[in-house]
Amino acid sequence: xxxxxxxxxxxxxxxxxxxxxxxxxxxxxxxxxxxxxxxxxxxxxxxxxxxxxxxxxxxxxxxxxxxxxxxxxxxxxxxxxxxxxxxxxxxxxxxxxxxxxxxxxxxxxxxxxxxxxxxxxxxxxxxxxxxxxxxxxxxxxxxxxxxxxxxxxxxxxxxxxxxxxxxxxxxxxxxxxxxxxxxxxxxxxxxxxxxxxxxxxxxxxxxxxxxxxxxxxxxxxxxxxxxxxxxxxxxxxxxxxxxxxxxxxxxxxxxxxxxxxxxxxxxxxxxxxxxxxxxxxxxxxxxxxxxxxxxxxxxxxxxxxxxxxxxxxxxxxxxxxxxxxxxxxxxxxxxxxxxxxxxxxxxxxxxxxxxxxxxxxxxxxxxxxxxxxxxxxxxxxxxxxxxxxxxxxxxxxxxxxxxxxxxxxxx
Ligand code: NAD
Ligand code: 13P
Numbered sequence: 001x002x003x004x005x006x007x008x009x010x011x012x013x014x015x016x017x018x019x020x021x022x023x024x025x026x027x028x029x030x031x032x033x034x035x036x037x038x039x040x041x042x043x044x045x046x047x048x049x050x051x052x053x054x055x056x057x058x059x060x061x062x063x064x065x066x067x068x069x070x071x072x073x074x075x076x077x078x079x080x081x082x083x084x085x086x087x088x089x090x091x092x093x094x095x096x097x098x099x100x101x102x103x104x105x106x107x108x109x110x111x112x113x114x115x116x117x118x119x120x121x122x123x124x125x126x127x128x129x130x131x132x133x134x135x136x137x138x139x140x141x142x143x144x145x146x147x148x149x150x151x152x153x154x155x156x157x158x159x160x161x162x163x164x165x166x167x168x169x170x171x172x173x174x175x176x177x178x179x180x181x182x183x184x185x186x187x188x189x190x191x192x193x194x195x196x197x198x199x200x201x202x203x204x205x206x207x208x209x210x211x212x213x214x215x216x217x218x219x220x221x222x223x224x225x226x227x228x229x230x231x232x233x234x235x236x237x238x239x240x241x242x243x244x245x246x247x248x249x250x251x252x253x254x255x256x257x258x259x260x261x262x263x264x265x266x267x268x269x270x271x272x273x274x275x276x277x278x279x280x281x282x283x284x285x286x287x288x289x290x291x292x293x294x295x296x297x298x299x300x301x302x303x304x305x306x307x308x309x310x311x312x313x314x315x316x317x318x319x320x321x322x323x324x325x326x327x328x329x330x331x332x333x334x335x336x337x338x339x340x341x342x343x344x345x346x347x348x349x350x351x352x353x354x355x356x357x358x359x360x361x362x363x364x365x366x367x368x369x370x371x372x373x374x375x376x377x378x379x380x381x382x383x384x385x386x387x388x389x390x391x392x393x394x395x396x397x398x399x400x401x402x403x404x405x406x407x408x409x410x411x
Contacts, residue, residue, distance in 0.1 A: 002229045003030075006241070007038040007101035009116060010108030010133075011069070011090065013357050014168040015039070016079040018107050018133055021171070021244055023085040029240045032231045035087045038101065041066045042112070043092035046077045066090040077356060082172040095123045102128050102230060103241065106151055106159070109358040110136025110263075113147060117154040126224040129233055130159030131183065135262035136360050139367035144303060146259040148182075158223055160184065161255050162242060163262035164317035165325040174246040180318035181251050182258040183238045250316060256304040257312030261319040264299060265326050266361035267368060267387050268292030270346075272327035273336025274390060274397035289327055291383045291404050293320060299368075299381065332361035340397050365391055382406065 006026060008019040019039040026033035045062040048054045054072055069075050069090035073083060091097040098104060098120060106113065113134060130151055138150040145153075152159040164179030171177055231237055235251045243249040252258065268289060275284040293313060300308035313319035327333050335353060339346040350359050369388035372378045378385045386403035389395045395403060 001231070002102075002227070003034045004032060004102045004230060004233070004237075005034045005036075005038075005100050006103045006105065007040065007098045008105045008107055009040045009094065009098065009120075010106065011039050011041040011075060012078045012108060014133060014166070015107035016075040016084070017082075017168040017172040018105060018162075018242075019088045020079075020082070020084050021247055022105060022241055023088045024244060025241050027085065027087055029237075032237050032240060033103075037088050038097040039069075039088050039090050040094045040097040041069065041090045041092055042108075044077075048076055052076065052080075064092070066092045079168070079172055082169075094119055098124050098128075100125060102226070103233070104128055104130045104157075105133060105162075106130060106147070107133040110134050110138075110147065110360055111358070111363055113151065114138070114154075117151055120155060124155060124157070126156065127226045128155075128157050129226070130155070130157050131162050131181070131238075132159055132259070133162045135163060135266060136364050137260075137263045137367060137371075139371045144368075144371045146256055146304075148255050148259055156223070160238070161258045161262075163258050163322065165321035166247075166317075167325055167329055171247055174244075176246050176248075178248045178250065178317040178321065179242065180258050180261075180312070180316040181238060181242060181249050182253060182255040183235065183251060184253045184255055252312060252316060254307060254309045254312040256308045257300055258316070258318045260300045260304065260308070261296060261313055261316070261322055263360075263364055264296045264368070264384070265292070265323045266330075266332050266359075267365045267384050268296070268323060269326040269330050269332040270336040270361045270365060270391075271383055271387050271400065273333040273338075274340050274387075275400060276333070277337040277340025278397055279341075285327060288383065288400065288404075289323055293323055295381050295383050296323075299384075302377070302380075303375075331357065332359055335359055336361075346391070361387075362391060 006022055008015060008022060019037055023037040026035050026037055044065050046065045046068060047062040048059040054076060065077060073086055094116060102125060132147045132151055134147045136147065138145040138147055148159040148161045160181065160183035162179060162181045166177055166179055226233060239249050239251055271288045272285045275288055297310050297313050331354060335346055335349045338349045346362060365387045368384055372381055382404045386400055390397055
């Protein structure tokens with residue numbers, strides 16, 4: 001019988017961390033997974049800094065990042081000082097990295113996923129399954145899609161989602177956190193239909209699974225059944241891929257709720273940074289977070305319908321917990337705060353502070369605004385709209401209280 005081969009598509013701060021988590025698990029569960037984990041790296045030259053323990057004669061010149069990762073067993077640019085298991089193999093060729101992989105873990109900044117999927121079309125095994133760790137939304141002329149859906153559609157595979165209160169460096173340092181995985185396999189996987197550790201009681205309903213296999217927007221999506229030589233990819237085995245003693249996985253069926261929590265909290269974290277940058281204190285930040293989570297749920301219910309459950313936002317790591325951690329120590333929060341405190345643009349701060357890492361909140365604020373404008377719903381999401389107009393320079397962070405004051409409408 002075969003074992004699942006895993007490829008992590010992406011190798012930034014979170015991509016490298018997830019490759020570490022997954023590689024620890026493929027080693028531990030070698031009855032289900034092949035030990036080696038391929039990690040696709042968007043190749044670049046990197047110069048090891050002079051004060052690094054890795055600086056020596058060989059590294060005194062810029063070197064290819066993949067060569068550095070494979071010789072140091074560390075990603076010195078995007079996850080410095082964290083040893084990686086030796087079964088993580090960095091690969092600069094995305095097509096080669098995904099070859100024969102039955103599990104694809106997508107983990108890269110959301111603006112790059114479209115192009116990457118184009119490169120992968122026709123190059124993956126047709127029965128592969130995906131998990132998207134991306135926090136963002138795919139907004140286009142077609143509307144607003146989840147990345148799990150747009151990846152699934154582009155590659156003709158089923159794709160679930162992983163999202164949670166997971167500041168990458170803390171997870172990489174094996175400090176305790178929780179995460180939420182939404183994986184609701186299509187009915188074609190019905191040779192192994194039994195989800196283990198069912199999340200919300202009613203999960204074994206195959207009619208529902210079949211419905212979701214069509215995609216949340218009702219589109220029919222092509223799926224190829226997983227050959228029976230492979231271990232079944234039910235919830236128990238999906239959990240084995242991600243769960244660690246320091247990284248607790250909760251499995252749910254609400255793919256839209258999980259993805260939306262991760263995407264939309266990035267806009268809220270910018271607002272939290274704006275008010276904190278003004279020195280307004282914790283009450284102001286809590287107010288912005290309260291309004292933010294209400295808008296997250298409303299957005300989900302309005303545009304993704306009945307499959308979205310409020311409890312995903314209020315009870316799971318991917319909802320309220322991600323909002324809290326992101327508004328405390330996340331990059332969007334920190335950069336927005338510095339931008340206001342120093343009177344610089346958030347883009348300038350991003351360049352100065354993040355060493356090539358990428359903020360997701362600014363792009364998402366524009367994309368969500370584009371979509372809300374087209375739907376004529378901007379005024380129903382005053383916080384998301386306020387963040388967009390502050391980024392546009394049309395309003396000041398000081399105006400947030402008036403901009404989100406819904407009582408004005410009631411007067
Ligand atoms: P990152 O912010 O570290 O971004 C850098 C990555 O982008 C590098 O791997 C770089 O090679 C890549 N890149 C740059 N230009 C590229 C191009 N043209 N094509 C393809 N790749 C390119 O990335 P990250 O932190 O790994 O974030 C990935 C996703 O994970 C995001 O959606 C983010 O919201 C989410 N996330 C991040 C964290 C975190 O703490 N960093 C935690 C949870 C989720
Ligand atoms: P930032 O991208 O704002 O750092 O958020 C990280 C995150 O998603 C924590 O869960």
